[in-house]
Amino acid sequence: MFKKILLVDDDALVLNSTRRFLEDRGFKVAAAGGGAEAVALAQESRPDLVITDAEMKGLDGFTLCKALKETEGFGAVPVIIVSGAKISEEDILAGYNKGADDYILKPFSFPVLLAKIKAVLKRYEGAADKADKINKLGMVIDPAGRTVTVQGAVVPLTRKEFDLLMALITEEGRLLSIPYLLETVWGYDPASYNDPHTVGVHVSSLRKKLGPEIGARITSVTGHGYKLE
Numbered sequence: 721m722f723k724k725i726l727l728v729d730d731d732a733l734v735l736n737s738t739r740r741f742l743e744d745r746g747f748k749v750a751a752a753g754g755g756a757e758a759v760a761l762a763q764e765s766r767p768d769l770v771i772t773d774a775e776m777k778g779l780d781g782f783t784l785c786k787a788l789k790e791t792e793g794f795g796a797v798p799v800i801i802v803s804g805a806k807i808s809e810e811d812i813l814a815g816y817n818k819g820a821d822d823y824i825l826k827p828f829s830f831p832v833l834l835a836k837i838k839a840v841l842k843r844y845e846g847a848a849d850k851a852d853k854i855n856k857l858g859m860v861i862d863p864a865g866r867t868v869t870v871q872g873a874v875v876p877l878t879r880k881e882f883d884l885l886m887a888l889i890t891e892e893g894r895l896l897s898i899p900y901l902l903e904t905v906w907g908y909d910p911a912s913y914n915d916p917h918t919v920g921v922h923v924s925s926l927r928k929k930l931g932p933e934i935g936a937r938i939t940s941v942t943g944h945g946y947k948l949e
Contacts, residue, residue: 727752728753875929
């Protein structure tokens, strides 16, 4: 079954060339020239993945991402943000908190874009395969619905916090290195990005949201990584 991609960019040249490339690789592509148009088109095309430019007039890519993630039926649709400017770590973290799944900077090569698409889709398909709910340490984790419940209350995790928890749960007891987590959860190439602060910020937030008893089970080994005891 061909995957459907919603492509959003207000640069017609970039939009059309990227669309042709993806269609030549077997993807079905719906293209929108702006964020507002993309919201309406998403309802019609029901994409498996959204690729949106960050800097657009009106509804920008970050706001579009947040709007889609909060729309019923689109919470599990991955979003890749494309930016023409270098993104600071603070911008990246803010984007992840709005639901972004990966980033790519312009100008980009089509093979790199294709690799990111495949990596993001693979991560989501892997989570969907784990359809059974996980009961662990007082948590009820629903991989398909991407929700975590503690004592009957839903814990409001961001997408990256949920992915981080899933990585720790599925590798329980194993020390997961910073490069491994950056590659597995964030999709970064550890050779070009290996900042432990990104992981540390998310681990700290995850601990707080899960509560002191569960949070204490996520232990760190300074300079190496994290594991779920």
